[in-house]
Amino acid sequence: MAPTTRPLVVLLCVVFLLAMAAAPSHGAGTPDGSEEWGYVEVRPKAHMFWWLYRSPQRVENGSTPWPTVLWLQGGPGASGVGYGNFMEIGPLDDELKPRPTTWLSKADLLFVDNPVGTGFSFVEGGDTTLMARTDAEAARDLTALLCALYRGNARLRTSPLYIVAESYGGKFAVTTALAALKAIQQGRLQAxxxxxxxxxxWISPIDFVMSWGPLLYQVSRIDEDGLRQCNAVADRIKEQLHNKQYAEAEASWSDLESVVLSNSNSIDFYNFLRDDSSATATATTAALQRGRSLASFRTKHGYSGYLSSKAVRQGGVSDLMNTVIKDKLGIIPKNLTWGEQSDHVFEAMAGDFMKPRIHEVDQLLELGVNVTIYNGQVDLICATKGTMDWVQKLKWDGLNNFTSSPRTPIYCNEEGQTGTQAFVKSYKNLKFYWILGAGHMVPIDNPCPALKMLADITRSPAQ
Structure with a gap:
């Protein structure tokens, strides 16, 4: 935690009062109540946008309460309201056609643009000093939003809440879960x-960067010299993180991505079986030769670029969000433009980017919270090997039993899908899913086992 000149008790009181004061500034929805959306002023001049869908398959008064999923996107700075909703798990795709594998079939869905400054969320006057600088600050804002939403929605209060995250959103998920538990204990959040x-x-950056070289070597994307170069930079990052040189480690992380791209002929970090197109690969090489930062370059060719490349609609997701969707919502400030990835948010979070959140996962497990970890088989940026390595660093007393537990295969009867689609292992309140054939965005790449996983972890009463 960064040092502060304020006494801790005063700071906690300020946070408490701000959270209590947070309330929806204005909202709207569909006439039938199936959708609601609006803004919450989570801090003075900081406005977070949310969008809640009520499932048409919702089972009322069943033996198992109907669940609600809060989806947290990565980046940091990528829009859950845009990408998670229209590209991954929402009821409609980017052509506004029904999605057969929508997660709305198993749960109500709550999307947010988090942290403030992402997507339709904003800070007044574009004042970047109002943006969250740490995972903890982002968690504080999200908890303030939840307090406001749950205070005015009886249906939410009776629905079990599952926080489901992707990519950097995982760091937001564990910090928000702990902040939400504290708010529940204090009576501020009825959830x-x-x-x-x-x-x-992105729970443990060092475990991922240490896995890149060996993984790429084993799948024939780099040779011995490329492996040597990757390992050398990864070792430098390890030393910098050991010395708590987080800014230097982030710079070295960009260097390592450059080494990977140059030695692998521009491999796709979100699916190591793919390349960027030849035109993109040429642009990537040129940008690297100019010394351009990967942190800024990924705006077009990284997380959001990967999702946008899957968009069918002419003009991509940005065109959809800034025209049809903005008109539908009706409450978005006229001067606010939805963006694919907020550079300002990424830069504001730079100090926490390379910090691990393994300890927070440990805390949740010790508190008895159900924790599920799932990983796409062909992801590189958050490679399965790196995820498995950080899991082994948990201090949770059930780890040895979890490790020795058997895996169970998962099958799908969908058209064109044969053989094993995933594996799952569990012990007490920890589950791990290996999703085969999927990269970084599991619900896009292999939606059937992802949906089966959701039904399992939420115990959804939907048939």
Whole structure:
């Protein structure tokens, strides 16, 4: 934690009062109540946008309460309201056609643009000093939003809440879960936090960067010299993180991505079986030769670029969000433009980017919270090997039994899908899913086992 000149008790009181004061500034929805959306002023001049869908398959008064999933996107700075909703798990795709594998079939869905400054969320006057600088600050804002939403929604209060994350969103998920539990204990939040799911999540940066070279060598994407170069930079990052030189480690992380791209002919970090197109690969090489930062370059060719490349709609997701969707919502400030990835958010979070959140996962497990970890088989940026390595660093007393537990295969009867689609292992309140054939964005790449996983972890009563 960064040092502060304020006494801790005063700071906690300020946070408490701000959270209590947070309330929806204005909202709207569909006439039938199936959708609601709006803004919460989570701090003075900091406005977070949310969008809640009520499932048409919702089972009322069943033996198992109907769940709600809070989806947290990565980046940091990528829009859950845009990408998670229209590209991954929402009811409609980017052509506004029904998605057969929508997660709305198993749960109500709550999307947010988090942290403030992402997507339709904003800070007044574009004042970047108002943006969250740490995972903890982002968690504080999200908890303030939840307090406001649950205070005015009886249906939410009776629905078990599952926080499901992707990529950097995993760090937001574990910090928000702990902040939400504290708010529940203090009586500020009337919610039942039933579980946290971490998908291809950036929980331990060092374990991922240490896995890149060996993985790429084993799948024939780099040679011995490329492996030597990757390992050399990874070792430098390890030393910098040991010395708590987080800014230097992030710079070295960009260097390592450059080494990977130059030695692998521009491999796709989100699916190591793919390359960027030849035109993109040429642009990538040129940008690297100019010394351009990968942190800024990934705006077009990284997380959001990967998702946008899957968009069918002409003009991509940005065109959809800034025209049809903005018109539908009706409450978005006219001067606010939805963006694919907020550079300002990425830069504001730079100090926490390379910090691990393994300890927070340990805390959740010790508190008895159900924790699910899932990973796409062909992801590189958050490679399965790196995820498995950080899991082995947990101090949770059930780890040895979890490690020795058998894996169970998962099958799908969908058209064109044969053979094993995933594996799952579990012990007490920890589950791990290996999703085969999927990269970084599991619900896009292999939606059937992802949906089966959701039904399992939420115990959804939907048939």
């Amino acid at each position: 039942n936090l039933a579980g946290v799911a971490l998908g291809d999540s």
